[in-house]
Amino acid sequence: MEKEFTWDYAPAPEAKDHAKIKKQYDLFINGEWVKPSTKKYFNTINPATEEKISEVAEANEKDVDLAVKAARNAYEKTWKKMPAKERGKYIFRIARMIQERSRELAVIETLNGGKSIRESRDFDVPTAANHFFYYAGWADKLEYAFPNRNPKSLGVAAQIIPWNFPLLMAAWKIAPALATGNTVVLKPAEATPLTALKLAEIIQDCDLPPGVVNIITGFGKTGAAMVNHPDVNKIAFTGSTDVGKIIQKSIAGTNKKATLELGGKAANIIFEDAPINQAVEGIVNGIFFNQGHVCCAGSRLFVQESVAEEVIQKLKARMETLIVGDPMDKNTDIGAINSKEQLLKINEYLKIGADEGLEMFQTSCTLPSKGFFCKPTLFIGAAQSNRVVTEEIFGPVLTIQTFRTIEEVIEKANNIPYGLSAGVWTDKGSKIFNLTSKMRAGVVWANTYNKFDPTSPFGGYKESGFGREGGLHGLMPYLSF
Amino acid sequence: MKADFRNSPAIDQVGIEERVARFNTRSLKKQTKVDGLKLALSMIDLTTLEGKDTEGKVKQMCNKAMHPYDEIPGLPTVAAVCVYPKYVETAKRVLEGSGVKVASVATAFPSGNSTLEIKISDTHYAVDHGADEVDMVISRGEFLKGNYNFVHDEIAEIKAACGKARLKVILETGELSTLDNVRKASDIAILAGADFIKTSTGKIQPAATMPVTLVMLEAIKDHYLKTGIMIGMKPAGGISTAKNALQYLVMVYETLGPKWMTNEWFRFGASSLANDIILQLAKERKGVYFSKDYISID
Numbered sequence: 001m002e003k004e005f006t007w008d009y010a011p012a013p014e015a016k017d018h019a020k021i022k023k024q025y026d027l028f029i030n031g032e033w034v035k036p037s038t039k040k041y042f043n044t045i046n047p048a049t050e051e052k053i054s055e056v057a058e059a060n061e062k063d064v065d066l067a068v069k070a071a072r073n074a075y076e077k078t079w080k081k082m083p084a085k086e087r088g089k090y091i092f093r094i095a096r097m098i099q100e101r102s103r104e105l106a107v108i109e110t111l112n113g114g115k116s117i118r119e120s121r122d123f124d125v126p127t128a129a130n131h132f133f134y135y136a137g138w139a140d141k142l143e144y145a146f147p148n149r150n151p152k153s154l155g156v157a158a159q160i161i162p163w164n165f166p167l168l169m170a171a172w173k174i175a176p177a178l179a180t181g182n183t184v185v186l187k188p189a190e191a192t193p194l195t196a197l198k199l200a201e202i203i204q205d206c207d208l209p210p211g212v213v214n215i216i217t218g219f220g221k222t223g224a225a226m227v228n229h230p231d232v233n234k235i236a237f238t239g240s241t242d243v244g245k246i247i248q249k250s251i252a253g254t255n256k257k258a259t260l261e262l263g264g265k266a267a268n269i270i271f272e273d274a275p276i277n278q279a280v281e282g283i284v285n286g287i288f289f290n291q292g293h294v295c296c297a298g299s300r301l302f303v304q305e306s307v308a309e310e311v312i313q314k315l316k317a318r319m320e321t322l323i324v325g326d327p328m329d330k331n332t333d334i335g336a337i338n339s340k341e342q343l344l345k346i347n348e349y350l351k352i353g354a355d356e357g358l359e360m361f362q363t364s365c366t367l368p369s370k371g372f373f374c375k376p377t378l379f380i381g382a383a384q385s386n387r388v389v390t391e392e393i394f395g396p397v398l399t400i401q402t403f404r405t406i407e408e409v410i411e412k413a414n415n416i417p418y419g420l421s422a423g424v425w426t427d428k429g430s431k432i433f434n435l436t437s438k439m440r441a442g443v444v445w446a447n448t449y450n451k452f453d454p455t456s457p458f459g460g461y462k463e464s465g466f467g468r469e470g471g472l473h474g475l476m477p478y479l480s481f
Numbered sequence: 482m483k484a485d486f487r488n489s490p491a492i493d494q495v496g497i498e499e500r501v502a503r504f505n506t507r508s509l510k511k512q513t514k515v516d517g518l519k520l521a522l523s524m525i526d527l528t529t530l531e532g533k534d535t536e537g538k539v540k541q542m543c544n545k546a547m548h549p550y551d552e553i554p555g556l557p558t559v560a561a562v563c564v565y566p567k568y569v570e571t572a573k574r575v576l577e578g579s580g581v582k583v584a585s586v587a588t589a590f591p592s593g594n595s596t597l598e599i600k601i602s603d604t605h606y607a608v609d610h611g612a613d614e615v616d617m618v619i620s621r622g623e624f625l626k627g628n629y630n631f632v633h634d635e636i637a638e639i640k641a642a643c644g645k646a647r648l649k650v651i652l653e654t655g656e657l658s659t660l661d662n663v664r665k666a667s668d669i670a671i672l673a674g675a676d677f678i679k680t681s682t683g684k685i686q687p688a689a690t691m692p693v694t695l696v697m698l699e700a701i702k703d704h705y706l707k708t709g710i711m712i713g714m715k716p717a718g719g720i721s722t723a724k725n726a727l728q729y730l731v732m733v734y735e736t737l738g739p740k741w742m743t744n745e746w747f748r749f750g751a752s753s754l755a756n757d758i759i760l761q762l763a764k765e766r767k768g769v770y771f772s773k774d775y776i777s778i779d
Binding site: 004005006007008009010011012118122273274275276277278279281282310313314321330331427447448 | 490491492493495496497499500506507508509510511512513514516517520699702703706734735739740742743
C-alpha cells in the first residue's frame, strides 16, 4: 500500500491591516474622548502572542461621576423626551454600522481576546448586530409589548460586562437599554476593552446624542464605583458569581434594580437513543466553543452507561481533529486562553482533577510556544463529589459522568449551586419535555447546544443570577410599570 | 454481527447540516490545495451514462481518463471510467495497461425495477467482459415498503455474482427522503457485503449532497469502529467544481481520517469535475486563469 496521505492545512491567516487600533484610548464620556483624571493608562495585550496592542485609560470615581452625570443629563434633556421611533432609528443605525465594519470588529475581537477568527467572524459580530436590529424594532412598540401596563424607562443604567464575549455582551446590554429609553454607562472588562471602544467610535459616527452611551475602562474598582454611584437606577452585570454577590450586597437597601448573569456548570445529557454522532458534535460545541470561556458551557457531560464507551471513543477521536493554535488562522478551532491569570486557574483545576485520581485525556496537538494556550481536556470517570465537577473552570475542560436512569440524571444535573443552562440529546420528543420541565436551568437546549438568538431570553436560576436578557423578557429589567 | 435494521442510529438533520457548514469554512491554500486537487483528480470515476452513448463516445472518454491534461507533468490519471455494461469491453480494450479501472453500472440501472435473474445476468455480463467494479442500484420501492430483508438479500446475491469485482451499492438517496433512511440503507448495504456505498445514479435530483454523504461516512466509520473493516464511499452526481470536491475531501479527512484519502476508498462520480480541477491546478502553476478552450472536453 502507498504511504498514508497527510494533509496539514497550510496557514490561512486573516489580514489585520484593515483594523485600525489607536495607540492609546481615552474614556468615552458625553460623546467625546476624555483623558482620565487618574492620568493612568494600562496595557491591553494579545493573549495569543503576549504582545501589547494598545493602552487604555483607567477611570476612577471622579470619571465615573462625570460619566453618570453625562448619562443623567442626556436622559433628562434628550433621550427621555425623544419620540420612541427616533430612538429606534439610532439603534438601527448602530446595527448597520456594526455590519459594515464587521470584518474590522472581528479582527480586533480576536486580537484582543484570543478567540478564533472563525468564531468572532461567524458568531460574535453578526450576533451582536442582530441584537441591535432586534431591539431597535421594539423601541416604538413597548406599549404593545406590555399592554395596559404603561412601561416607563428607569434612567441611567450602569453596565459591567465580562471578557469572554466583549462586543456581544456590550450589545446585549446597550441595545435593550437604549430601546427602552434609558441612558448607559458601560465598562468592558480590563482584559478586553478594544471592541467596546471601537463600538464607542461607531456610536460617535452614528451621531447618537452626547451622553446617551458612555464607555469607560478600568478594573474592578471602577466597576465598584459605578455600582455604588447614588445616581444610577439600574445595574446590569455579567461576570463571576463572587462579584455578583458583592454587587447584591452593595445595592441592598437602595432603589437600584439589577440583573445579574453569573457563572454556570451546565449538564449536557446524552441518552442511549440520541443521534450519537451529532451528540458528539454537540458535546464539542458545548464545551470547546470559545475555549470553554462560556458561562453556559456544557462542562458536565452525563452519558447513559449503555453508550458511554462509544461516546467517549468517538469524542476522543473528534477532539483529535480540533485545530488548536493561532486564533487569526481561519482554520483554527480553538484559540488562546483569554489571559495568563485564567490559564493559571485552568491549570490549577487540571492538577486538582489529576490529584483526585480522575482519568485525564488531552489531545495530542502541539501548543504554540508563546501565548496562553490549553489543550482540550477530558476528565473521565468523574463523580458529583469531584471538585472539577462542582466548580466552574471556565476553560476547555470537560468532566464525564455516567448514569443509568432519567430520574438519576435529573437529580444529579440539578445537584449544583448553579442553574444557567443544560443540554439534552435524545431522539424521543416526550423524553425531552419530561426532562426539560424538571431541569432547574434557565436555558435547556434539546439536540443542540450553545444556540443564541436575540428573540430568545437568556438567564439563570440560583447562583447563576437573575433577570433575563434577550427577547421580550429582556426589555422588562429596563422598565418600570 | 447480528443484523437488526431497526437499530440504525438516529440522525439529527440540523446537526448534520451544521457539521457540513463547519467543513466548508476550512480554508485550503497553497500546497494543501494542490495536494487536495491532485488527489481529487485521481479519485474521479469519469462517467458517461446516457441513452445516446456509443463506442466512439466511450473511447474518447477513456482517452481523457488516461490523459486528463498532459501539459502539467505528473498529473495522475482518474481512478476509473463508469459506463453501461454494453461498453465495458470497449473501455477495457482502450484502457489496457493504463491502470485506469473500468466500472460498470448493472442491475437494471437506474431504476432497478427488474427481476433478480435479470439483475444477476446483467452483473455477470459486465464482469465477464472485464469490469473491475460493479455499480448496482438498490430496490428503493422495497426499501420504502420496509422490506429491508429483500434489499439486503438482493445486494448479497449481486455481491456473489460480482466475483472478484468490487461492488458499489447505489442507494439513490434522492428517493429515500430522510437522512434516517439514508443511514438505514447504508447499514443494510454494508452488512450485505458492499465494498463501496454510493449516493446516486445521477438521474434523480437531488443527487450527491454533503449532508447525505456525511451520514454515509458516519455509517462507514461506525462499521469500522465495530469490525475494523473498511468500506469505500462514492458521492455521485452534482459535484462539478474543484472547490466543492475539496470540501468533500475535508469532510472525509476529518470524519474517516487519512486511511480513506486514496482512490482505493473514496471516489467522485462526475463528468465535468475533472476539467475544473485541471483549470484550478493550472491556475496554481501559472498564477492566472486561462480559457477553458485550452482544456479538452471529452
